[in-house]
Amino acid sequence: MGIGRTARCGATARTRRTAYAVASIALAWCMAGSLAACTQVSARDTAAGQHATGIDVTDDGGLAVHLPQTARRVVSLTPSATETLISIGATGQIVGRTRYDVAPEVASLPSVGGGVDPSVEAIVALHPDLVISWEIEKREERQKLVSAGVPVFILRTQDTTDVFRSIQWIGKLTGHDSAAAAVAASVRATLDSVHRSVATLPSRTVLFVLYDDPPVTAGPRTYIGQLISLAGGRSIFEDAQENWPTVAMEEIVRRDPDLLILPIGKFKTNPLDRLRHAAGWRDLRAVRSGHVATVPADLLNRPSTSIGAAAWVLRRALHPEVADTGHAPAPDATP
Amino acid sequence: VTGHVRVPWPLPIRLVVLTGITALSLIAAVRLGAVSISVAALAAALAGRGDPATVTIVQSLRLPRALQAGLVGAALAVSGATFQALLRNPLAEPYILGVSSGAAVGAVLTVVTGWSVRTVWALPVAAFAGAVLSMMLVFRIAYGVGRTLDTRVLLLAGVVTSAFLVAVVWLVLTFADPESVRSAIFWMLGSHANASWRSVGILAACFAPSLVVLMSLARPLNLLAIGEPTAVYLGTSVERTKLAAFATATLLTAASVSVSGTIGFVGLVVPHAVRLIWGSDNRSLLPCAALGGAAFLIAADTLSRSLAGANELPIGIVTALVGVPCFVWLLRRPTSVLR
Numbered sequence: 001m002g003i004g005r006t007a008r009c010g011a012t013a014r015t016r017r018t019a020y021a022v023a024s025i026a027l028a029w030c031m032a033g034s035l036a037a038c039t040q041v042s043a044r045d046t047a048a049g050q051h052a053t054g055i056d057v058t059d060d061g062g063l064a065v066h067l068p069q070t071a072r073r074v075v076s077l078t079p080s081a082t083e084t085l086i087s088i089g090a091t092g093q094i095v096g097r098t099r100y101d102v103a104p105e106v107a108s109l110p111s112v113g114g115g116v117d118p119s120v121e122a123i124v125a126l127h128p129d130l131v132i133s134w135e136i137e138k139r140e141e142r143q144k145l146v147s148a149g150v151p152v153f154i155l156r157t158q159d160t161t162d163v164f165r166s167i168q169w170i171g172k173l174t175g176h177d178s179a180a181a182a183v184a185a186s187v188r189a190t191l192d193s194v195h196r197s198v199a200t201l202p203s204r205t206v207l208f209v210l211y212d213d214p215p216v217t218a219g220p221r222t223y224i225g226q227l228i229s230l231a232g233g234r235s236i237f238e239d240a241q242e243n244w245p246t247v248a249m250e251e252i253v254r255r256d257p258d259l260l261i262l263p264i265g266k267f268k269t270n271p272l273d274r275l276r277h278a279a280g281w282r283d284l285r286a287v288r289s290g291h292v293a294t295v296p297a298d299l300l301n302r303p304s305t306s307i308g309a310a311a312w313v314l315r316r317a318l319h320p321e322v323a324d325t326g327h328a329p330a331p332d333a334t335p
Numbered sequence: 336v337t338g339h340v341r342v343p344w345p346l347p348i349r350l351v352v353l354t355g356i357t358a359l360s361l362i363a364a365v366r367l368g369a370v371s372i373s374v375a376a377l378a379a380a381l382a383g384r385g386d387p388a389t390v391t392i393v394q395s396l397r398l399p400r401a402l403q404a405g406l407v408g409a410a411l412a413v414s415g416a417t418f419q420a421l422l423r424n425p426l427a428e429p430y431i432l433g434v435s436s437g438a439a440v441g442a443v444l445t446v447v448t449g450w451s452v453r454t455v456w457a458l459p460v461a462a463f464a465g466a467v468l469s470m471m472l473v474f475r476i477a478y479g480v481g482r483t484l485d486t487r488v489l490l491l492a493g494v495v496t497s498a499f500l501v502a503v504v505w506l507v508l509t510f511a512d513p514e515s516v517r518s519a520i521f522w523m524l525g526s527h528a529n530a531s532w533r534s535v536g537i538l539a540a541c542f543a544p545s546l547v548v549l550m551s552l553a554r555p556l557n558l559l560a561i562g563e564p565t566a567v568y569l570g571t572s573v574e575r576t577k578l579a580a581f582a583t584a585t586l587l588t589a590a591s592v593s594v595s596g597t598i599g600f601v602g603l604v605v606p607h608a609v610r611l612i613w614g615s616d617n618r619s620l621l622p623c624a625a626l627g628g629a630a631f632l633i634a635a636d637t638l639s640r641s642l643a644g645a646n647e648l649p650i651g652i653v654t655a656l657v658g659v660p661c662f663v664w665l666l667r668r669p670t671s672v673l674r
Contacts, residue, residue, distance in 0.1 A: 100512075114513065116513065211514070213518065213521070213528070214521065214526075214528060246646045246647075248368070248369030248370070248640070248644070248647075249369075249396060249528070250368050250369040250370040250392045250396055250397075251369050251370055253370075253388050253391050253392050253396065254370050254388045254389075254392065256388060267512045267513075267514055268514060269449035269452035269453055270452070270453070271452045271453065273453050273454065274451075274452060274453055274454055274455045277455040278455055278529070278531075279395050279396060279399065279529070279530065279531045280391070280395065280396050283391040283395060
C-alpha cells in the first residue's frame with residue numbers, strides 16, 4: 001500500500017522520516033478513521049431492477065454495477081459480507097476470502113490478502129463473477145477489477161440500517177432474496193428482545209475501547225454505538241460527531257465511565273494488564289473497581305447478520321444482573 | 336571560536352532567561368489541554384485538592400507529560416549539538432547513527448507479538464535494547480575499518496545500518512495485522528502520550544549524568560570541531576573524547592526514543608539556533624541547547640494536544656511547522672553570528 005515504496009526511496013535519514021510521516025499519517029488516518037473516512041458518500045437511491053438481461057444496481061459507493069445473472073462465484077473482501085453470505089445459505093458460492101476471515105466455513109478457501117490491500121491478481125485468478133468490498137476499497141483497485149471484467153459491489157456498513165440493507169443486497173446479488181429477508185427478520189427480532197430485556201433498567205455509562213493508544217471509540221451513529229444503547233448502555237461519548245472518534249485521555253478521565261468494554265480476539269490482544277498500569281487508565285473508576293468487560297472482537301467488528309449475537313454479548317456486559325432470555329445465543333460467543 | 340565581535344550576554348543571564356522561558360512553557364502545558372481547567376481549579380489540583388478527575392488530569396497526565404517533553408527536548412538538543420561537533424557536519428542530528436531505527440525494530444517486534452499491548456514497559460525496554468544494539472553494531476563496523484575511529488566511516492556505518500534496520504521494520508510490518516501497523520506507526524511518529532512519573536524519573540536519571548559528562552567534554556569538543564590534528568596538537572586525547580561523547584550522546588538519544596518515539600527536528604535545529612544567537616562554544620552551547628530544547632518541545636507538545644481537540648497532532652509535525660519559520664528568521668536576522 002505504498003508505504004514500503006515511499007520509505008525505500010528515502011536516501012537520507014531526514015527524507016526517510018518525512019516519508020514515514022507522510023505515509024504513516026495517511027495510513028494511520030485511514031485506519032483510525034477508517035470507516036469514518038467515507039461517510040459523506042451518501043447511499044444513492046438503491047432502486048434495483050432485475051431485468052431479463054441481468055441485475056442492474058447502484059451500490060453504496062454510488063456506482064452502477066451490472067451482473068449478467070445472480071453471482072455464482074463470489075470473492076468477499078470484508079469478513080462481515082462473508083458472514084452474511086454464510087448465514088443466508090450462499091456458502092457454496094464463496095470462492096475467495098481475506099486473511100481476516102475467521103469463519104470455519106471458509107477456512108479452506110484461498111485468501112486474496114487483506115481487505116484494504118487485496119491482491120488483484122489473486123482475485124482475478126479465482127474467476128469471480130462478483131467481488132463484494134467495502135467503502136475503503138481504493139478506486140484504482142476497483143477500476144483494475146472492473147476492467148478485468150469482474151463486477152465490484154461496495155457495501156456501506158456504518159449503522160444498523162446499513163447492515164439490514166447490506167443483507168438485502170447480498171441476498172439479491174446471490175439469488176437468496178427470501179433467505180436474506182428471513183435472516184434479517186430474525187436479527188430484527190433478536191435486537192427487539194435484547195431491547196425489551198433492559199427497557200426498564202437504568203442505563204450504565206460505558207466506554208467502548210475500539211483502540212486504547214490513542215483511544216478510539218464508536219460514535220453514536222455506528223452500529224456499535226446503536227447496539228450499546230439498545231443493550232442498556234450510554235456511551236460517555238454519545239455527543240461525538242464522528243463515527244469512530246479519537247478521544248482525549250483527559251476527556252475519558254473527566255467523564256469517568258461506569259464500565260469499560262474491550263473487544264479482544266485473534267487480532268486484538270487483551271490490553272487490560274497494561275491499562276491497569278497506564279497513566280490515565282489506571283485512575284478510572286471502572287479499572288480500579290474491575291468493571292471492565294471483554295467482548296469478542298470478531299463478533300463486534302462485523303456489521304453483519306451477527307449483530308443480534310453482538311447485541312446479546314453487549315447486554316451481558318452491560319447488565320450481567322439480568323438473566324438471559326429467549327433468543328440469547330450460547331455463552332460460548334464470549335471468550 | 337568564530338570571529339564574531341558582538342559581546343554576547345554572559346552565560347548566567349542566558350541560562351536565567353532560558354529557564355524563565357522553559358518555566359513559562361511548563362505553565363502553559365499544565366494549563367492547556369483537551370479539558371479546560373480554570374486557574375483556581377488548576378492550583379487546587381496541583382496541591383492535590385478539588386475534583387478528583389481534575390487532580391488526575393493535572394497530576395498524572397499533564398505534569399509528567401510536560402516534564403517528559405522537556406527532558407526529551409533537552410536530551411535531543413544536547414545530543415544533536417554533540418553529534419554536530421563530533422562529526423563536524425551541520426546536518427548531524429541524534430538519529431544519524433541509526434539509533435532511532437534500532438529502537439523502531441525493538442518497538443515494532445513488541446507490537447506485532449502483542450507484548451506491548453499486554454505489558455506497559457515492554458515497548459520502551461525493547462526500544463532501548465534495539466537502540467543500544469544498533470549503536471554497538473555501528474561502532475563495531477566503524478572500528479573494524481581502521482585502527483582509530485574515523486568519523487566519516489562511522490557516519491557511513493550509521494547510515495547503512497539505519498537503512499537496513501528500516502527495511503527490517505517495514506518487512507515485519509508488511510506481514511503484520513492492521514492494528515499492529517497502526518500502533519507501530521503511531522509510535523514511530525513520536526508522542527508523549529504515554530508519559531508517566533516513572534518514565535520522567537528514568538529519563539531524568541539518564542539525563543543528569545550525561546549532561547555532566549558532555550559538559551566535561553565541552554572544551555575537547557571545541558578543539559575537535561576545528562579538526563582532529565589540531566586537537567591532538569593542543570593536547571586532547573582525541574580517541575577517548577570521541578568515544579565518550581559518542582557513547583553518551585547515543586545513550587541519551589536511546590533513552591529519549593524509547594519513551595517517546597522518534598521526534599525529528601529538535602536535535603537538528605535547536606543547537607543551530609543557539610549557535611546562531613550565541614556562538615558555538617560548546618561550554619555555553621550545551622546548557623543553553625538543553626534549556627532551549629526543553630522549552631521548545633514542551634511548547635510543541637502543548638500545541639500538538641490542544642490545536643486539534645482530541646485528535647492529537649503528531650508532535651514531529653508541530654516541531655517542523657513551528658520550528659522552521661523560527662529558524663529561518665534566526666538565520667536571516669541582521670545580528671546572526673553567521674553574518
